[in-house]
Amino acid sequence: MNLIRAIDQFLTYLRIHKNASPKTIEQYESHLTKLLFYLDPKLESFEGKSLDHKLVFLLSPEDAIKRAEKNDQKRFLLTNCHLELENVKIDDLNEFRLYIAEK
DSSP: OBHHHHHHHHHHHHHHTSOOOHHHHHHHHHHHHHHHHHHOGGGGEETTEEOOHHHHHTOOOOSHHHHHHHHHHHHHHHHHOOOBGGGOOHHHHHHHHHHHHHO
């Protein structure tokens, strides 16, 4: 499964099935996108700007312009992220944990 889809489905699972608080979901989203950008740094930038990961994974904008922006950014991630969940190794996660601890 593509890592973008896995993150999206996990956050939906937390929201719907676990009834997790918004702050809990926000923290999971923050850490998972940090992992995503650590594994594939080129995904962090969209059209010369930082990708708005909260818009992509957390927000449901009512404004048509924001909805279009969300869709464009999500499409960018889905098109350009070639990371498969099955290919993320425990060593990758351990290196990420060390990287985060050093910051």
